[in-house]
Amino acid sequence: MSPTAERTLRILMPILVGVLLVVAWWALSANQGRVVLVPTPAMVGEQIATYPELILKATGVTALNALVGLGLGAVLAIVLAGLAAWLRIVDWMLAPVVAAVAVVPIVALTPILNTMFGASSQFGRQLVAALAAFVPIFINVLRGLRQAKPVQRDLFSSLAAGGGQTFAKLTLPTAVPYLFTGLRIASSLAVISALVAEYFGGPANGLGTAIATYAKSGKASLAWAHVVAAIALGLVFFLVTVLIERIVARRIPA
Amino acid sequence: MRFDTRPVQDAVPAVRAVGVGRTFGKRSKAVDAITAVDLEIAAGEFVSLIGPSGCGKSTLMRLIADLDAPTSGTLQVFGKTARAARLDQEYGIAFQQAGLLPWRTVLQNIALPLELHGMPYAERAERTEQLADLVGLTDFRDHRPDQLSGGMQQRVAIARAIAEKPRLLLMDEPFGALDEMTRERMQGELARIVARTGAAAVFVTHSIPEAVFLSDRVVVMSPRPGRIVAEIEVPFGKDRAELLRESPEFFAKVTEVREALHGAPVERANER
Numbered sequence: 001m002s003p004t005a006e007r008t009l010r011i012l013m014p015i016l017v018g019v020l021l022v023v024a025w026w027a028l029s030a031n032q033g034r035v036v037l038v039p040t041p042a043m044v045g046e047q048i049a050t051y052p053e054l055i056l057k058a059t060g061v062t063a064l065n066a067l068v069g070l071g072l073g074a075v076l077a078i079v080l081a082g083l084a085a086w087l088r089i090v091d092w093m094l095a096p097v098v099a100a101v102a103v104v105p106i107v108a109l110t111p112i113l114n115t116m117f118g119a120s121s122q123f124g125r126q127l128v129a130a131l132a133a134f135v136p137i138f139i140n141v142l143r144g145l146r147q148a149k150p151v152q153r154d155l156f157s158s159l160a161a162g163g164g165q166t167f168a169k170l171t172l173p174t175a176v177p178y179l180f181t182g183l184r185i186a187s188s189l190a191v192i193s194a195l196v197a198e199y200f201g202g203p204a205n206g207l208g209t210a211i212a213t214y215a216k217s218g219k220a221s222l223a224w225a226h227v228v229a230a231i232a233l234g235l236v237f238f239l240v241t242v243l244i245e246r247i248v249a250r251r252i253p254a
Numbered sequence: 255m256r257f258d259t260r261p262v263q264d265a266v267p268a269v270r271a272v273g274v275g276r277t278f279g280k281r282s283k284a285v286d287a288i289t290a291v292d293l294e295i296a297a298g299e300f301v302s303l304i305g306p307s308g309c310g311k312s313t314l315m316r317l318i319a320d321l322d323a324p325t326s327g328t329l330q331v332f333g334k335t336a337r338a339a340r341l342d343q344e345y346g347i348a349f350q351q352a353g354l355l356p357w358r359t360v361l362q363n364i365a366l367p368l369e370l371h372g373m374p375y376a377e378r379a380e381r382t383e384q385l386a387d388l389v390g391l392t393d394f395r396d397h398r399p400d401q402l403s404g405g406m407q408q409r410v411a412i413a414r415a416i417a418e419k420p421r422l423l424l425m426d427e428p429f430g431a432l433d434e435m436t437r438e439r440m441q442g443e444l445a446r447i448v449a450r451t452g453a454a455a456v457f458v459t460h461s462i463p464e465a466v467f468l469s470d471r472v473v474v475m476s477p478r479p480g481r482i483v484a485e486i487e488v489p490f491g492k493d494r495a496e497l498l499r500e501s502p503e504f505f506a507k508v509t510e511v512r513e514a515l516h517g518a519p520v521e522r523a524n525e526r
Binding site: 149151152154155156157158159160161165169170171 | 319320321340341343347349351353355357367370371429504522
């Protein structure tokens with residue numbers, strides 16, 4: 001296969017799969033007769049066209065929750081991973097905590113946090129997103145901070161480089177690609193977690209609340225319209241992370 | 255391009271080891287990597303350490319570099335402790351693996367020591383260009399290590415090692431991973447560079463012809479426990495042409511070193 005044909009196919013194939021999925025969805029919803037449960041793509045599209053402001057507003061709330069959570073989780077993860085890489089004892093202290101955080105059921109935690117911070121605060125939701133984002137970033141950054149090779153460490157030692165210099169010029173650049181691997185995973189997780197947290201209480205806004213409300217009140221098409229928005233939001237988070245990674249990787253190739 | 259050499263006025267030897275030993279592990283599991291090593295290397299002298307695997311030649315070099323500490327004996331580098339010599343940047347070092355930073359270009363890798371020690375940018379850039387030229391990598395100055403062949407990577411490592419004009423060069427099998435042809439060319443280049451800088455050198459190798467071609471003196475070591483079993487002078491002067499490799503004197507020295515290696519009491523040819 002020629003490179004041009006391969007490139008064309010690489011773009012065409014996912015589009016084809018997308019079209020097939022929409023067709024299948026259409027066939028399923030049309031033949032079923034119970035339109036209330038599975039609205040057709042056209043109905044969902046119509047809802048999106050009719051209520052763009054409503055959907056955008058809910059998406060904005062969720063986006064902010066996910067973003068704040070991602071930022072909070074990332075900062076916490078980077079700082080703690082740095083400490084754990086620097087001091088063995090911190091690593092030993094943190095390992096069980098991180099393992100525990102990794103398996104915390106968001107569904108169970110959310111009502112508690114919502115109660116803790118009050119029904120009018122978004123902070124409980126942001127904290128849920130932060131916890132979800134924290135784990136993959138922490139694990140990847142900690143691994144990345146340990147990837148400098150012995151020969152490179154020997155070199156810096158032979159050059160009488162100080163601890164700060166070694167960290168800035170060897171340890172940190174080595175860890176950067178690992179940081180982005182963590183961020184890529186965490187970005188989608190933060191969106192999903194924020195959404196799930198909204199689903200389970202707190203202020204009456206955001207995509208999660210909207211989906212719950214409209215699904216229960218028989219407005220399935222509008223609920224699905226919000227689901228589409230949620231998917232789009234997750235993709236945007238993922239793509240922005242990949243884009244930043246590309247820009248940074250051009251300066252620091254792995 | 256000129257390469258100024260520091261005058262060899264000091265009678266202080268580059269390396270002076272007296273009864274140096276390094277033991278790994280404790281009590282019953284203790285292994286003597288090297289034991290009772292006495293070695294003096296004059297300023298400007300090129301000395302090769304040769305011997306089978308496990309004879310402690312790399313360990314000895316790491317002790318001189320202060321990347322490891324002896325468990326017995328005293329070790330001085332230019333009259334100071336090995337640690338003081340390292341902190342004063344008295345030596346430049348090249349390892350078997352080039353140990354380049356993959357996110358840096360050729361020039362940026364060569365510049366690393368200068369950068370760490372705060373040389374101003376303009377001066378650093380000029381010096382780095384000189385070094386890239388010296389090792390024949392000017393055309394690859396902006397390439398990253400993964401775009402270079404093994405020989406080119408090793409040349410970057412050598413340029414980095416001599417960036418600050420050290421009085422002592424430490425090299426641990428720097429050409430060990432290269433093919434024979436590249437290896438001989440690199441040896442020629444190294445001989446030329448060392449002759450020009452007037453630095454002393456400790457060169458760890460497995461290769462007898464390599465040791466003979468480069469050295470003023472070949473130190474033969476033997477394993478279990480690692481120790482020096484012979485020292486062979488190689489009086490071919492500083493300016494060595496490629497033709498030397500085909501001369502009878504060269505073969506005579508190669509034979510002499512080989513006999514010293516095989517005649518070592520503990521080891522036989524099966525170790526190699």
